[in-house]
Amino acid sequence: MTSGDASRVxxxxxxxxxxxxxxxxxxIGRIPAATLQLGLLMYVTSSxxxxxxxxxxxxxxxxxxxxxxxxxxxxADRFGPAPVVxxxxxxxxxxxxxLIAVVAMTPLPALVLLCSFVVGAANPQVGPISRAHWSLxxxxxxxxxxxxxxxxxxxxxxxxxxVVGPVLASLLVGLLGPDPALWVLLCFTWVGEGIxxxxxxxxxxxxxxxxxxxxxxxxxxxxxxxxxxxxxxPLLGCMxxxxxxxxxxxxxxxxxxxAGRPELSGLIYGCVGIGSACMSILVVRLPASRxxxxxxxxxxxxxxxxxxxxxxxxxxxxxxxxxxxxxxxxVLVSSFGGIEQVAPQARVNQAMTMAMxxxxxxxxxxxxxxxxxxxxPTRGFWPGVAAGALAVTAxxxxxxQSPTRPRRI
Numbered sequence: 001m002t003s004g005d006a007s008r009v010x011x012x013x014x015x016x017x018x019x020x021x022x023x024x025x026x027x028i029g030r031i032p033a034a035t036l037q038l039g040l041l042m043y044v045t046s047s048x049x050x051x052x053x054x055x056x057x058x059x060x061x062x063x064x065x066x067x068x069x070x071x072x073x074x075x076a077d078r079f080g081p082a083p084v085v086x087x088x089x090x091x092x093x094x095x096x097x098x099l100i101a102v103v104a105m106t107p108l109p110a111l112v113l114l115c116s117f118v119v120g121a122a123n124p125q126v127g128p129i130s131r132a133h134w135s136l137x138x139x140x141x142x143x144x145x146x147x148x149x150x151x152x153x154x155x156x157x158x159x160x161x162x163v164v165g166p167v168l169a170s171l172l173v174g175l176l177g178p179d180p181a182l183w184v185l186l187c188f189t190w191v192g193e194g195i196x197x198x199x200x201x202x203x204x205x206x207x208x209x210x211x212x213x214x215x216x217x218x219x220x221x222x223x224x225x226x227x228x229x230x231x232x233x234p235l236l237g238c239m240x241x242x243x244x245x246x247x248x249x250x251x252x253x254x255x256x257x258x259a260g261r262p263e264l265s266g267l268i269y270g271c272v273g274i275g276s277a278c279m280s281i282l283v284v285r286l287p288a289s290r291x292x293x294x295x296x297x298x299x300x301x302x303x304x305x306x307x308x309x310x311x312x313x314x315x316x317x318x319x320x321x322x323x324x325x326x327x328x329x330x331v332l333v334s335s336f337g338g339i340e341q342v343a344p345q346a347r348v349n350q351a352m353t354m355a356m357x358x359x360x361x362x363x364x365x366x367x368x369x370x371x372x373x374x375x376x377p378t379r380g381f382w383p384g385v386a387a388g389a390l391a392v393t394a395x396x397x398x399x400x401q402s403p404t405r406p407r408r409i
Contacts, residue, residue: 248308294335
């Protein structure tokens with residue numbers, strides 16, 4: 001019996017292995033961060049500071065995440081996730097409070113961007129830390145099928161948060177106005193990310209990644225080098241997905257605003273997340289190789305981002321966004337799987353946060369470029385087409401580098 005046949009016979013139970021508290025708190029804990037990208041964009045633009053600065057604010061937030069994520073991951077590998085998550089929540093709160101004060105008193109663009117960068121750098125990285133936890137459980141149990149199923153679940157959780165987050169942010173800003181909405185999002189940050197920290201802090205003491213790797217005495221295992229040469233193309237796949245998110249989110253906001261229906265942006269963008277959530281669950285069961293999944297997902301991204309430029313009806317835009325999301329899910333889960341497979345056990349938190357860094361760099365790049373192109377709104381989708389081409393290229397290279405019987409993820 002092949003490993004693929006075995007995995008279909010025995011699908012490990014995530015509830016039995018991880019437990020309901022971990023599943024629930026990990027899912028809820030990533031929603032606040034998902035509200036902040038669109039929330040900051042709408043907060044800045046609704047405060048009268050313009051779409052140009054709004055796009056740059058999202059980009060600054062993404063750059064902050066990119067700068068802070070490897071540090072958060074490295075610290076979680078060395079000290080454990082609980083103290084790191086708490087410190088990040090406190091830092092994120094201070095960044096949001098500074099942003100509110102700056103916009104209220106002296107909305108200098110440089111200060112707005114600095115505050116957004118701080119908010120991003122203090123992101124507690126709930127998703128990558130959850131993925132790293134599954135990876136450690138799978139390696140400890142010597143059960144590779146567990147990580148395959150868990151990554152599909154984690155991808156679905158990410159995409160559900162990408163649905164709920166933008167919808168929540170757009171509705172709050174539209175109904176309450178920019179200032180009250182950001183205060184609500186600040187409180188929600190403590191509730192959502194706080195319950196994840198409570199779970200981490202109250203569970204039985206767990207070894208850090210470096211201790212699990214067998215060097216508890218001197219911590220040297222945390223210095224095991226990452227195989228960057230094997231990680232670069234899956235990381236580019238994650239970056240391509242981020243470009244789709246940043247570009248599509250920014251452009252749909254501009255298109256909906258130009259049509260006089262700004263509340264539609266989050267709803268249509270949420271369809272990307274719905275499609276991606278469904279595909280995240282299904283893609284792990286498809287027999288195709290990881291590289292082929294990335295290639296096909298990238299092709300769907302190209303087609304969808306091209307079609308949506310010529311569509312006026314919100315209903316059809318939502319349907320096309322759903323198709324884009326299907327491609328996104330295939331690329332994202334397969335790329336994360338490739339990174340997890342090659343990451344040393346002692347560096348798995350850092351490897352997962354590097355994947356999130358690539359994702360957020362892509363969001364920043366897509367948002368910034370689209371923000372400069374949306375003077376003619378449909379041109380803002382052009383970076384999304386480029387992102388699909390990047391994903392196809394990454395899939396082709398991964399396929400060329402893979403052995404003849406690659407492991408399915």
